[in-house]
Amino acid sequence: MTTELAANGKPYVHHHGAHCETAVTSALFRYQGVDISEPMIFGIGSGIFFGYLPFIKLVHLPVTAFRYKPGAVFHKAAKRLGGDFVIKTYRDPQKGMDELRQVLKTGQIVGLSTNLYWLPYVTERHRHNFNGHNIIVLREIEGGFRISDPTFGDPVDCSADGLDQARFVPGPLNPHGYMYYTKSVNPHPDLRGACIKGMKDSCSLMLRIPLPIFGVRGMRFLAKKIIKSPDKLGFQEACRHLAGTVRWVEETGTGGAGFRYMYAAFFHEAAGLFSSDELADLSKEMTAIGDNWREFSLTAARIIKQKDKAEETFAKAGGLILKCADREEAFFRKLQKVARQLKA
Amino acid sequence: MKDQKELAMELEDEIFNDGLPKAYYKHNENGQYVLETNAPWAEKVSCALIIAGNRANLEEIRKAVLAGQKSPLCYHMELRQLDPGMLAKAAGMAVFRVKRHLRPDVFTKLKPSVLNRYTKALRVTLEELKTVPNS
Numbered sequence: 001m002t003t004e005l006a007a008n009g010k011p012y013v014h015h016h017g018a019h020c021e022t023a024v025t026s027a028l029f030r031y032q033g034v035d036i037s038e039p040m041i042f043g044i045g046s047g048i049f050f051g052y053l054p055f056i057k058l059v060h061l062p063v064t065a066f067r068y069k070p071g072a073v074f075h076k077a078a079k080r081l082g083g084d085f086v087i088k089t090y091r092d093p094q095k096g097m098d099e100l101r102q103v104l105k106t107g108q109i110v111g112l113s114t115n116l117y118w119l120p121y122v123t124e125r126h127r128h129n130f131n132g133h134n135i136i137v138l139r140e141i142e143g144g145f146r147i148s149d150p151t152f153g154d155p156v157d158c159s160a161d162g163l164d165q166a167r168f169v170p171g172p173l174n175p176h177g178y179m180y181y182t183k184s185v186n187p188h189p190d191l192r193g194a195c196i197k198g199m200k201d202s203c204s205l206m207l208r209i210p211l212p213i214f215g216v217r218g219m220r221f222l223a224k225k226i227i228k229s230p231d232k233l234g235f236q237e238a239c240r241h242l243a244g245t246v247r248w249v250e251e252t253g254t255g256g257a258g259f260r261y262m263y264a265a266f267f268h269e270a271a272g273l274f275s276s277d278e279l280a281d282l283s284k285e286m287t288a289i290g291d292n293w294r295e296f297s298l299t300a301a302r303i304i305k306q307k308d309k310a311e312e313t314f315a316k317a318g319g320l321i322l323k324c325a326d327r328e329e330a331f332f333r334k335l336q337k338v339a340r341q342l343k344a
Numbered sequence: 345m346k347d348q349k350e351l352a353m354e355l356e357d358e359i360f361n362d363g364l365p366k367a368y369y370k371h372n373e374n375g376q377y378v379l380e381t382n383a384p385w386a387e388k389v390s391c392a393l394i395i396a397g398n399r400a401n402l403e404e405i406r407k408a409v410l411a412g413q414k415s416p417l418c419y420h421m422e423l424r425q426l427d428p429g430m431l432a433k434a435a436g437m438a439v440f441r442v443k444r445h446l447r448p449d450v451f452t453k454l455k456p457s458v459l460n461r462y463t464k465a466l467r468v469t470l471e472e473l474k475t476v477p478n479s
Binding site for chain 1: 359360362363364365366367368369370371375376377379381383384385386387389390391393394395397398424425426427430431433434435464465467
């Protein structure tokens with residue numbers, strides 16, 4: 001936690017967060033005086049999801065998404081909490097940068113979508129060609145901008161050229177200078193109503209999409225693929241695919257175990273808000289599911305390291321995901337019932 | 345065997361001591377959810393494997409370019425983490441043309457106007473596009 005000053009001298013507190021989008025949204029609300037934590041935003045914005053997209057490849061590996069599509073969490077949370085945001089995209093990079101400078105001069109802090117590959121301060125392990133990394137610009141400094149990137153511990157400096165490059169990338173992964181800042185925020189948002197909406201939405205996302213690659217069905221699909229992978233791809237390549245999956249579970253800003261721990265934290269807070277024991281139980285259950293996902297990644301890592309070859313097999317790793325799928329199905333069916341009984 | 349293991353450990357240390365730790369939620373004994381910055385072991389292993397794979401892949405392509413089997417365009421495309429489809433969209437060209445330009449004999453005959461499209465799409469200078477780094 002560090003305190004920085006925005007352009008008009010108003011203090012801004014930088015919190016270290018797990019995920020870029022939820023942390024940025026919560027920081028924007030906090031800056032306006034609405035104290036709301038990152039897991040809360042994640043739950044209200046219905047962030048939890050699962051999708052296995054074998055036809056989209058990043059650096060030759062298929063995408064496994066554990067959250068809903070980039071941008072959606074922010075939109076949903078803002079709508080449900082009654083925040084009014086100005087959202088803009090640009091074709092012309094020059095115009096985009098000029099407007100950013102103008103908005104910063106009025107004392108606003110501005111959220112931006114950038115391409116992670118081109119941000120100058122990230123290191124090799126964070127360098128994905130991913131166009132939905134959210135950051136906050138605090139103020140203009142000499143030759144650049146002061147940036148609060150909540151996925152990292154401290155605010156950083158970024159050169160103007162570097163930010164320009166990251167906001168406008170040629171090709172299909174162009175964020176088009178996507179920029180958002182607050183117009184007005186409801187100082188006393190209806191947290192309980194928003195929580196219920198978020199829970200119900202999450203249930204239908206996880207259970208009711210009639211495609212085999214999303215929700216709990218998607219988990220079973222991925223599990224079957226993993227079990228078959230050593231025969232189909234060969235051991236080395238199968239290991240690479242497995243490592244790719246683990247990277248999606250643990251690394252890409254998920255807060256551990258594919259957002260499951262963060263979602264459990266949301267239920268922990270919601271249980272306090274509604275003073276409901278059922279929600280507290282659900283929080284414990286979600287933590288257990290998260291432990292299950294963590295066990296999957298441990299098994300995967302042991303396969304990669306070739307420890308206990310007889311015990312740690314692809315079949316075991318796939319079986320763990322199947323177990324996760326069953327437990328999550330039961331979890332969201334229970335949540336449907338619980339959410340119906342909650343009163344806003 | 346031991347050397348390989350040591351190399352993998354060194355790579356893990358190298359890429360995870362970059363001064364930019366990520367945060368992870370953890371359930372502590374008091375029932376609270378707190379943030380900590382220790383990366384899980386599984387993540388370190390998989391990240392090291394993938395990054396080692398990417399580096400080896402890039403190095404292989406660089407050698408193939410120097411041996412005249414692939415065009416330098418292939419190297420720069422891989423460096424930017426793109427595939428021919430994405431590069432084609434970025435440069436405003438058909439995919440089959442981009443794939444053709446990955447052949448060294450075709451690439452050497454390209455007109456400057458076509459090369460300029462690639463320099464804009466990949467953000468490299470014309471000189472860089474025609475060569476690969478020596479080491």
